[in-house]
Amino acid sequence: MQILxxxxxxxxxNNLLLQxxxxxxxxxxxxxxxxxxxxxxxxxxxxxxxxxxxxxxNYWEQLKGSVLGIREKWNNxxxxxxxxxxxxxxxxxxxxxxxxxxxx
Numbered sequence: 879m880q881i882l883x884x885x886x887x888x889x890x891x892n893n894l895l896l897q898x899x900x901x902x903x904x905x906x907x908x909x910x911x912x913x914x915x916x917x918x919x920x921x922x923x924x925x926x927x928x929x930x931x932x933x934x935x936n937y938w939e940q941l942k943g944s945v946l947g948i949r950e951k952w953n954n955x956x957x958x959x960x961x962x963x964x965x966x967x968x969x970x971x972x973x974x975x976x977x978x979x980x981x982x
Contacts, residue, residue: 894940904944908958911937915960928964929971938965 887910890903899907911934918928928934938945938961945958 894937897940899940901944904941905948907937908941908945908948908961911941911964912958912961915964918964919960925964925967925971929968933968934961935965935968935972938962938968 887903887906890899890907893899893903894907911932914923914928914932915934917923918925942962945961949955949957
């Protein structure tokens with residue numbers, strides 16, 4: 879996970895969290911989330927770990943436009959498919975589990 883907290887992606891990830899991602903960072907971020915999602919697809923890390931560590935569905939919503947454009951440009955519908963698949967599962971994961979911290 880350190881790759882997202884240090885340059886060259888640290889600033890891009892911070893901007894993603896602030897919903898201020900720059901267009902030039904979108905592909906690099908999507909690629910990182912595709913890689914980590916691929917690990918979950920192949921059960922090298924658990925989906926629970928992925929979804930607990932990252933808001934994959936939120937990131938997908940911010941990066942989806944760029945991903946769809948790249949798929950069309952390369953005529954390859956498989957590009958970033960694991961990221962997209964995990965985003966759908968992440969939404970279900972969050973809906974099924976209440977926040978760990980709740981105000982009393």
